[in-house]
Amino acid sequence: MRAGKYGLIYPLCRVGYATTAELITARDKGVEIEIVRCITLPMYMTDAGLPEPLFAPFLSEMITRRRRFVKNSLANLLYKLICNGLYGKLAQGVKTRFVRSFDRRDQLPESAVTCPAYACAITGAVRAALVELQDAIEEAGGVVHSATTDGCMASFPGHPDTHQTLADIPGLLEAVYRKPAILRMRDGLRNMGLPEAVLELKAVGDSCEVWKTRGYVIWRDGEVKHLAKAGHQLNVEELREVARHPDIPKWTMRSLASAQSIYDGNHEDLVSITKDKRANLDFDFKLIPNGREGFRPPRDMDEFLDWREGAETLRKSGRRATTDRVALSIGGHSLRGDIEATVRRKLLRAVVQDVGGVRPPGVSDREIAERMGFTATDAKNAKRRPFDPLPDTAEIRAHIAEELRGAGFETTSIEPFMTDI
DSSP states (O other): OOOOGGGGGOOOOOOOOOOOOHHHHHHTOOOOOOOOOOOOOOBBOOOTTTBTTTHHOOOOOOHHHHHOOOTTTHHEEEEHHHHHHHHHHHHHHOOOEEEEEEEEEEEOOOOOOOHHHHEEEEHHHHHHHHHHHHHHHHHTOEEEEEEEETEEEEEEEOTTOOOOSGSSSSSHHHHTOOOOHHHHHHHHHTTTOOOOOOOOOOOOOEEEEETTTTEEEEEETEEEHHHHETTTTHHHHHHHHHHHOOOOOOOEEEEOOHHHHTTTTSSSSSSSEEEEEEEOOOOSSSSETTTTTEEEESSSHHHHHHHHHHHHHHHHHTTTOHHHHHHHHHHTOOOSHHHHHHHHHHHHHHHHHHGGSSSSSTOOOHHHHHHOOOHHHHHHHHHSOOOOOEOHHHHHHHHHHHHHTTTTTTOOOOGEEOOOO
């Protein structure tokens, strides 16, 4: 389902558009589907009555040529651009888009081969295959840490890090090749006369750190084996520092002056320029934090927008949109100071109002406030204001337990202070 400027999301309940490949994958996962409108396009057939793979000869030739050159060499990347450009031309002009050529701004027209049906079929097939790949990884005992566009980053707990091929992971390839969308991709490779392996292993490591989509690092024996920078021109340690920072730091982006800026007179020549940008390694909330149990799909568009817009509001104030902060914010808890300070204020309300029976008998509000590092006035205010349970996350649970223990309040359970996300 399209979520405006936020891209695509996969809510549990939706009204939208899907391709055949996606509908088949959804059905196999147990999704209930009601088809409101269906458009069926006839398949192009040869004179012999067989389906005609229209682009197979061209793509086969381009891919074969590309593989003759060293990876990431100029010629190798040129053929990659040609292959990707075919899809771009199929989708050109499908949506209104304007392009600027120095002193003109024109609407981008359709290309000679624009075809929305082909463009949708390509992206739909890949999206379905990516969903199936994640399922196959989990069926083989793996954990998916990041997935986007055409690949996953996953770990397999309990398996030795000496594994160097996909076949080394017991049950993985068997699970992969049970999936219909992935099998269709294999058929496509066969049609082009290319090797049928639909998966390529990019990097192997023994540990990882994940910050956001397209932002993670994989290590092996302490050496970086793969780094996705999420668009930042920073090294590993700088990215880790950004991820740990409570506020939004800035980083200096370097680039060459564009032809347009030179034409406009902003720069005299093709020179190096720098620009300060706000770093962003925050979660995108296309999955919703599920308390202490990981993440789940959003129930609907409204729930996704609540979380995403809550994150945007925090970031506009200059603060990192961590999952705990956003959970507190959309739960109606004002964030003054850090998470620990917010939890302490809410907990004071709970204790003076004897939520969960944690208040010791015979202890005054003033003494409670002093134990927790507050003033008598703070205790009076806390008495008057309603206590709203805090979102049940691991970090917030830890803060509550630590505060109660530090103030000498005994409790057998902190459940009365928590609410499910």
